[in-house]
Amino acid sequence: xxxxxxxxxxxxxxxxxxxxxxxxxxxxxxxxxxxxxxxxxxxxxxxxxxxxxxxxxxxxxxxxxxxxxxxxxxxxxxxxxxxxxxxxxxxxxxxxxxxxxxxxxxxxxxxxxxxx
Numbered sequence: 001x002x003x004x005x006x007x008x009x010x011x012x013x014x015x016x017x018x019x020x021x022x023x024x025x026x027x028x029x030x031x032x033x034x035x036x037x038x039x040x041x042x043x044x045x046x047x048x049x050x051x052x053x054x055x056x057x058x059x060x061x062x063x064x065x066x067x068x069x070x071x072x073x074x075x076x077x078x079x080x081x082x083x084x085x086x087x088x089x090x091x092x093x094x095x096x097x098x099x100x101x102x103x104x105x106x107x108x109x110x111x112x113x114x115x116x
Contacts, residue, residue, distance in 0.1 A: 012091060013059055013069045015044040021091040022048065026105035027098060028112050032056070049103045050112045053079060057094075060085075073097070 011017040015034055022029045027048060034044035041060045048055040055075040062068065070087045071094065073080040079101040086097060099105070107113060 012089060012094075013043060013061055015046060015059070018057075018059070018091070018094075019046060022095065022098075025091075025095045027095070027103060028107065028110050030112065048098060049107070049110070052107065052110055053101075053103050055080065055098070055101075055103065073101075079103075 015031060019029045019031060028050060030047045030050050032045045032047050036042040036044075041062055043059045043061050045056055045058040048057055053075060055073055058072045058074070060070045060072065068087060069089070070085050073084045073086065074082070086093065088094065104110070
């Protein structure tokens, strides 16, 4: 019988869970891509605050062969420095980074805003 570790239970590396939690926090997101090659450490990419800040968030797993999860934030160097990575197992940390960088919550002026 295999014992599950914290990393095995972490849903933060799945795009559906990540997107849902951002949306729960009022952040507009779009799914972009999740079919990277087997040897590619990237798992998926989403777009946060499309049409406004337009921040690409890419999830990497095992990038440095350490079986870790990290997220790259890329907006062309406007709000986030180039090659900005965050290692975390907490969506709250991700949301905090986004809010600190001026990503709007519940932005009804964003053309991608959908009332649920």
